[in-house]
Amino acid sequence: MPYAAGLVTQPSLPARDLWRILRLTLPDLWRAQPLVTAGLFLSGAAQGALPAVTILIGKWTVDGVSGLLAGQSVNLTALAGAWAGVALLSQVTATVTQVMQGVAADHYTLHVNQRLMRRMTELQGLDVLEDPQFHDDIQVLQDGASHRPLNLLSTLVYALRNVVAAISVAATLLLVGWWVPLVVVAGLLPLMSRQMQFYRLGWSLFIQRTPEAREVNYLTRVALRHEYAKEVRLYGLAPHLQREALERTRAYQNTLRAQRTRGLLALLPFEALSLLVTGGLFAFVVAQAQAGRVGAGSVALVVTALAALRQELSGLAEMGSIGTQHLSWFAKLDAFLNAPGGVHSPARPQPMPADGTITLENVSFAYRDQPPALRDVTLTIPAGQTVAIVGENGAGKSTLIKLLLRYYDPTAGRILIGTGAAQTDLRDLDLNDWRSGVAAVFQDFARFEWTLRENILLGQTQDDARLHAAVQGSGLNTVLTDTRTLDTRLGQAFGGADLSGGQWQKLATARALYRDARVLILDEPTAALDPRSEAEVFGTFAALARGRTTLLVTHRLGSVLMADRVLVMKAGQIIEDGTHAALLARGGEYADLWALQARQYEDQPGEPVLA
Incomplete structure (x- = not known):
């Protein structure tokens, strides 16, 4: 929901x-x-x-x-x-x-x-x-x-x-007099109510949540933030950003000024009413003092009490506006x-099947207010098989992965784990137990500004042997030096070290290795790498996939050679399913995509050729 x-x-x-x-x-x-x-x-x-x-x-x-x-x-x-x-x-x-x-x-x-x-x-x-x-x-x-x-x-x-x-x-x-507080409060409360409305108008543009204010704040953020700095300087954006922010601010301030003027004019009748009441009361008390009915202390009391009451009610109006x-x-x-x-663990989860076979039965899924991202997908992935999933952007590849990770549940159909009598709907398994058996390397993997060690463990208890194997198996050991150890802090926010894209990739791979899961998901894990680095990383992935059910989502078809099977997706459906050789021989969508990417490498000396 x-x-x-x-x-x-x-x-x-x-x-x-x-x-x-x-x-x-x-x-x-x-x-x-x-x-x-x-x-x-x-x-x-x-x-x-x-x-x-x-x-x-x-x-x-x-x-x-x-x-x-x-x-x-x-x-x-x-x-x-x-x-x-x-x-x-x-x-x-x-x-x-x-x-x-x-x-x-x-x-x-x-x-x-x-x-x-x-x-x-x-x-x-x-x-x-x-x-x-x-x-x-x-x-x-x-x-x-x-x-x-x-x-x-x-x-x-x-x-x-x-x-x-x-x-x-x-x-x-x-x-x-018993009636005096009632008259004074009756004269001042309408003013307080109007003042509360006026205080809201009087607030600065920069602390409001209007679209115009958000636009100005965004322009300021682009001018100041590190992630935009290269383009801002290369394209000389700073004067443009400053000019746009200034013009939008002035335009909105003109609108606010008109609103404030109208609010002030609307306030004047209530100010006049309060002055009439307080001034009338003061004149009454002075007249009573002249007649000898009250003393000078009563006159002083009325003067100070009226000023204090007006101040307190005005303060209350301001607090009410701010409190809102x-x-x-x-x-x-x-x-x-x-x-x-919409996703939650069942109250009484079923035991995890020993067999890790994954079956999709007529699975469909649509994001809110969007057309279906998956349409009636039926698929079985035997335990231990390496499956590559390819297709154009928007074909449904990443959505399929999200359903397998139970980030979403299907809008129709079901996902089953296991075989035979032990086969169980994924929604009936304990969610944490299922995810604990899955390791993933995403295209946009998280770059936590913690130590290298903490980036690998991700809150798990340290096992020295597993940690050593993860560091060696991922190639992260080549990143470590005498001054850059597993306890080195990463990230500029804390004055830590920074890593290159390939080094971060090795760190993300080390996380997956450390988990020692039975299902491995690789979702566009090398999209930001050059072909040589990609080949090195996929050598690691190939070793990592042995004995595990592995799903590889990729646009780079050269990497599918490590897969036992290739699925081709288009418009939310699986349109081809087979081995690399079989799909090439068929001459369909996969063969066309392979030929297209192969041509891109033919004229690039020194780069690997798809074959």
Whole structure:
């Protein structure tokens, strides 16, 4: 079933989905570090209550000063001490919050990354990974996994502080009248709602996920990244990239500027309403003070409380807008974690057949929204046979390999392992057990930036004899020197050594040798090599194939001479099946392909001739 989640493809999530994601995220945050999380939110709530206490101390101080001027006895020292205590408490809680926020964020980030990696392990096929929508989202998830948990945590803490502060500050206005907080909040809440919308418009182009923003980011990436550097310099692309990025940025900024202007104009009526309410309340309190009904402290309280309340509600609007973007990332995370994978191990797997014969019965397969890649393929490969699979691009060769590796399951038909009564549907075998018996060398084999040893073992326990045999049998021993050992780190990202294409090929072959599997798959393994290197590598493959069921997918027909049998594929079907000599004698598709490639070598002195 393809990866799809409608809510993550929308530019802005509905409020109900945001609340749903928040309800899912909070328990997850709690599980990551419960005590620290509890302390963090309590500290944030305490910070939120302090502005109201400060406002009350200010009122009492003004009233005290007024009393002193009137000849009353007032203990202003206690009020000054209380104010200093609140200021100190504010500093302490801010520091404690920062420390606990760092601790909680570290644990939560680790927790989220572990969930991502665990889910990737659970997705045992490629159906989800090769879905275009998933590809976009996994990049977003990967980019955000290091900072989104911290950002969401910070936003939630500050939002809680804003809420507590707004409520407590509004409560201080009860000293003026029971109706005052209600009027003030009613006048400021519409402004806060509009401000939240305006803050979203005010964000920079470069942190939005619009197609235009992605285009600008891509142009910048091409200009800066190492993998594009040779073509960028050879063809003088840098000025073009800079010009294109600048023009697209300016065009989009003009669009944003118009949107921001409209948003600002839409904000003005609500600003006027808030000023009318707050200004009216201030005039009311001043009139009450002139009439002697309230003291100067109440006037000071209203002035400071209104300013603080406006600031807290504005901060809450900003946190709400920012939090929406963080929750959108967590919506993608939730969709990924719950993406249904089409390939999985059976609950009660059947035992692995002793005979490794592979049989395809009327197998068809189509990728999502694509025409069939395989059509009614029926085939038997006896255990220990070496089979070459040839054909033009798009013939279905690599798709056949993906089905045999159970990266996908057939949409029709079945793949059987074994013979006779022990013959078992591949879907009924334990997936890990099946794959543990398969070794593969792919055209696009992974170049892990680990040590040479780790690149061979790939997480398996080291067996010294097998490791030595793999290094010698693959020719990797010719790559090793006094300064380049099995413990040498590879890859530029970590300052490691680099290998040539042929040396990487030997390393990939060593992996397959070390696994000592009963099925060997070679999927265009020498496409990037020159003919001489290819001949050397296939000598290794020929030795590697002995005693194993081997499937060789190749465009270079000279390599099929190592095969016992050749399959020719076209438009998702097997159109020819036989030995090299028999297919040449037949004069069909294979003979035409052989003759075509042979002519390409006839006029190249020093190169091997297909014969």
